[in-house]
Amino acid sequence: MFTGPNQEGRPVAGEAGTVLVVDDDAAVRSALKFLLEVEGLDVRLYDGAPALLADACLPVRGCLVIDYRMPIMDGLQLTDQLRARKVSLPVILITGRVSDDLRRRAARSGVRQVLEKPLSDGALVEGIRSVLATAA
Known part of the structure; x- marks a missing residue:
C-alpha cells in the first residue's frame, strides 16, 4: 500500500483511514466505492446495519457514510448502536430527503454532516476529507 501523498498532494488509500459505506442499495x-477509490480513499462496503455490526474488525481511523433509510435499522439507530459499542468514527448521513427535524436528531446522535441524495461528488468527497482531517 502507498504511504505518501498522491500526485495531487492528497493522502492515498489507508493513510487517512478507511471509509465505511453502509447502504442497502447495491448500485x-x-x-x-468507485468514486472514493478514484479519490485515493480506502473503502469498505456494507449492505446494511447488521453487516456492519457483525464486523469484529472495524478500523480505528476513518469515517462512516451511512444511508438514513434502510430496512431493519435506520442510519441514526445504527449510529446510536455504534456509539453504545464505543465506536467513535465520525459519521456522514446520506438521505433522499433532509428535514430540519432529521438534522436535529442527527446532531444529537453525533452525526457530523447530513447530505442529500442525489449526492454531489464534490460535496461528498469534501465532506469525507473534512471529517477525516478533523478526526486525525
Missing part, C-alpha cells in the same frame, strides 16, 4: 454502494 449506490458500487458508485460510491
Whole structure:
C-alpha cells in the first residue's frame, strides 16, 4: 500500500483511514466505492446495519457514510448502536430527503454532516476529507 501523498498532494488509500459505506442499495454502494477509490480513499462496503455490526474488525481511523433509510435499522439507530459499542468514527448521513427535524436528531446522535441524495461528488468527497482531517 502507498504511504505518501498522491500526485495531487492528497493522502492515498489507508493513510487517512478507511471509509465505511453502509447502504442497502447495491448500485449506490458500487458508485460510491468507485468514486472514493478514484479519490485515493480506502473503502469498505456494507449492505446494511447488521453487516456492519457483525464486523469484529472495524478500523480505528476513518469515517462512516451511512444511508438514513434502510430496512431493519435506520442510519441514526445504527449510529446510536455504534456509539453504545464505543465506536467513535465520525459519521456522514446520506438521505433522499433532509428535514430540519432529521438534522436535529442527527446532531444529537453525533452525526457530523447530513447530505442529500442525489449526492454531489464534490460535496461528498469534501465532506469525507473534512471529517477525516478533523478526526486525525
